[in-house]
Amino acid sequence: MNYNTIVFSEFEQYVELKLNRPTVYNALNQEMLSELLEAFKAIESDDRIRCVVLTGTDKAFSSGQDLKSVGGDLSNVPFESIIKDFYNPLILKMRSLNKPIICKLNGVAAGAGCSLALACDMIISSDDAYLAEIFVNIGLIMDAGSTFFLPRALGSFKAFEIATTGAKVYGKEAESLGLVNKSVPALELDDEVQKMVNYYTTAPTYAIGLIKEMLNESNGMKLEEVLEMESVYQQKAGNSHDFREGVMAFLEKRRPNFQGK
Structure with missing residues (x-):
């Protein structure tokens, strides 16, 4: 399958999926969400693939939902249908995938981009990358699974703080809180992720x-x-x-x- 908004790179026993809308910091639109779902379905059915790396192009992982793509009439944004038809199937597929998904957090993961990172099985972050539940900054609640993932990673008190303040949690702090598995200098990120890939492609x-x-x-x-x-x-x-x-x-x-x- 040809993809317009993601880069599907297949290696010997793993796949790297790269969000690829760099001019908008890899903001998520319906096309990207649909392509990600199709990519994970293809990975699920391929026994040769034993591990997945999810990352973003350039300096961002994902800035979240592309607000321009929902239309200009803010009084009639179809939030429920967008979430049910595009986000929920993707998050459920990621969680049911019987192969480990490693998030290579190369930059900002905000809003739904943060949810996408948290839906992975492991997050390796660069020190200067951050996660932020910025929904509250525009008067919205968390979606795409963050309400499930965040308190399980942090506990209810810290999750409430991060969800209601939209605070940026950078790599090292995220590691200390248990929000990511490990944070390393940006120049070491590729090597650190590759170590985990090497493990999981030879694991049971x-x-x-x-x-x-x-x-x-x-x-x-x-x-x-x-x-x-x-x-x-x-x-x-x-x-x-x-x-x-x-x-x-x-x-x-x-x-x-x-x-x-």
């Missing part, structure tokens, strides 16, 4: 997909329900090729050659 992808699904499901579950889920999913993992390979590698004192199956 099937088990990692199950772990991701279980972590998603565990929110709001009772302990008894989690224990039952673990027993069922452990059986699934135990039936995999990678389990057998992992045990044999341990017994033979060698590195396992996981196939992601």
Whole structure:
């Protein structure tokens, strides 16, 4: 598929998706959201791909929703349909994808751009990049999943502060708060992300997909329900090729050659 607003770069065992509207700081419009959804669907069905990197072109990750694309009549912006038809399917696809998604946070991630970053499984940030829930600055609430992701990353008090002030949280502070996994100088960002890519493309992808699904499901579950889920999913993992390979590698004192199956 040819894309107009994203760059789909396929490598040996992973894909880099790059938001590509640099003149508007990679602001999100309906075309970009649709292309991202189609890209993740293609990745989901390709067993060769074991990891995804999501990033932005130039100095921005994403400045959020492209406000010019919603029309000039501010009294009749179809917020509900835009969210339900474009944002929600994308966020749900990202969270259900059975492969890890690494956000390479190369610059500003604001508003819905912040939500997009938080929907990833891991965020590696440059020190000068920041996340900001700027919805409140124009009298809106958080959407695209931030109301779910933010308090789970930060706790309710800090999430309330960031959501209601629109504060910019730069790399190192974001790392200290647990909002990103790691923050590094901008010149080291590519190498740091590549380290994680190298790990995940050789890791037991099937088990990692199950772990991701279980972590998603565990929110709001009772302990008894989690224990039952673990027993069922452990059986699934135990039936995999990678389990057998992992045990044999341990017994033979060698590195396992996981196939992601």
